[in-house]
Amino acid sequence: MRNRTLLLVEDDAQDEALTLRALAKAGVGNRIDVVRDGQQALDYLFGEGEFAERVSASLPAVVLLDIGLPKLSGLDVLTRLRAHPRTRLLPVVILTSSDEPEDLLRSYENGANSFVPKPVDFAEFAQTVASLGVYWMATNDPVESAPDGC
Amino acid sequence: MTGPTRPGQLRTSTAALRIVLVYTIVAIAWIALSDLAVDALFNNPAHLVWVNMLKGWLFVLVTAGLLYGLITRLVSRIKQLAAEREALEIEQQARLERRVAQRTAELQAANEELNSFAYAVSHDLRAPLRAMNGFSEALIEDHHAELDPAARGHLDQIRAASARMHALIDGLLALSRATRGDLDRSRVNLSEIVSRQLEDLQIQEPERTVEAIIEPNVVVEGDQRMLEAVTANLVHNAWKYSAGLERAVIRFGTTQLDGQTAVYIEDNGAGFDMRHAAALFKPFQRLHRQDEFPGIGIGLATVQRIIHRHGGDVIGEARRNEGARFVFTTCPRESG
Structure with missing residues (x-):
């Protein structure tokens, strides 16, 4: 695997621990950054606020984005990312506890690359996260940096 | 009642009689008084002829004027009453519409609350x-x-x-x-759905021997997706509660419920005690212990909600160890 970063946007500390564990078990050795609310996710990706030093840093290979986030929901984050030239082509996977048909529809409408409900059963969850990690970090080829819109 | 009072009643026969009475009284008075007046004022017989003629013409003029006045008053009274009635109807209509709008808003609020609750459940x-x-x-x-x-x-x-x-x-x-989403009524062939659901169960549990007796082409009006959930729950229950029987029989067909054509699903399994039937359709209420038949007690609550959403009715009857029978309709009674 190339030296690419995965950004996990997750407010639940236990889900975070379980996700990291599953990724590690699947042999995903990439650097994994974690942010815990919608605003932090935007700051991280746009290099603003507490992440001002990241303004010229390269984007992660994929963002695993929860929907139920404090401050700014995952769907709002997604809409902002798609509206910005820097992040409009960034691969975003919605990884959520919800299996509401409406969330699924709105995720795709807002430009999600994938929608994955988190299984409650841990064995299934680990399997799901592992295959996501391997696919998006090793198999998928993202646009390295989106060409500026104008 | 806060609205306007009802408009006064007008009886046409009474109104006409009143006009005739006024006319008669005036005419009698005129005839009696005018003859006396003529006798008192005019002594010359030569004048009497034209005085009497003049008196006759005057009579016609006065009574014509009187009739004109009385009839005009009656017509304007009729018009006024009609206007009052129309105003009242408009007011009642408006009040009815306000009430419908208010109820709709309340219902929408309740639905939204339920949705956000379900959302919180599914996420959090x-x-x-x-x-x-x-x-x-x-x-x-x-x-x-x-x-x-x-x-x-x-x-x-x-x-x-x-x-x-x-x-x-x-x-x-x-x-x-x-029961979320719009109720999309179409003709639904329940026999086909029930057969398919029973076949699926047989595939999942090939070791079971269940005789299925299904009346063909039972078609009802209703929401396909919701009715599939209804029969899935009832068929699943029939399957579950007839487990352990050597000869399990599940029947599906049409019957009557309060004089209306209805659909039934029955089994010859464990049944339940009718003394506890009140709890049958309540969420998370069960009539069997976990070690008898495991479950969470949501299936029949779902069934009842869907049937009520359709305006129909559902009942459950059973005898312990002799089986259970569920009967439902999918239309309100008036139109069905």
Whole structure:
């Protein structure tokens, strides 16, 4: 695997621990950054606020984005990312506890690359996260940096 | 009542009689008084002829004027009453519309509340469950050697409990989802759906021998997706509660419910005690212990919600160890 970063946007500390564990078990050795609310996710990706030093840093290979986030929901984050030239082509996977048909529809409408409900059963969850990690970090080829819109 | 009072009643026969009476009284008075007046004022017989003629013409003029006045008054009274009635009808209509709008808003608010509740359930209650499940698993994976069989048994209990809670949450969501969305009525062939659902169950449990007696082409009007959920729950129950019988029989067909054509699904299984039937359709209420027949008690609550949403009725009848029978309609009684 190339030296690419995965950004996990997750407010639940236990889900975070379980996700990291599953990724590690699947042999995903990439650097994994974690942010815990919608605003932090935007700051991280746009290099603003507490992440001002990241303004010229390269984007992660994929963002695993929860929907139920404090401050700014995952769907709002997604809409902002798609509206910005820097992040409009960034691969975003919605990884959520919800299996509401409406969330699924709105995720795709807002430009999600994938929608994955988190299984409650841990064995299934680990399997799901592992295959996501391997696919998006090793198999998928993202646009390295989106060409500026104008 | 806060609205305007009802408009006065007008009886046409009374009004006409009143006009005739006034006319008669005036005419009688005129005839009596005018003759007296003429006698008193005019003594010359030569004048009497033209005085009498003049008196006759005057009579016609005065009574014509009188009739004109009386009839005009009556017509304007009729017009006024009609206007009052129309105003009242408009007011009543407006009040009715306001009430419908208010009820609709209340219903929408209740629905939205239910939706956001279901949403919270689906998002927020699942995460802690995943954690319970996940960390128990992690404990087994990472510390297997240090755990004695008793400790592993306790962990199994934790995981069984979280699996059960998972089922409860999914059931709650299924219940709230069952009646969300628009009711899309079409003609639905329940016989085909029930046959398919029974075949699926037979594939899942090939060791069971169940005789299915299905009346063909039972077609009802209703929402296809919702009615599939209804029969799925009833068929599944019939299947479940007839387990352990050597000769299980599940029947599906049409019958009558309060004089209306209805559909039934019955089995010859465990049944239930009719003394507890009041709890039958309540969410999370069960008439069997977990060690008799496991379950979460959401299926019949879902069935009842869907049937009520259709305006229909559902009843359950049973005898202990002789089987249960569920009968439902999918249309309000007036139109069905």
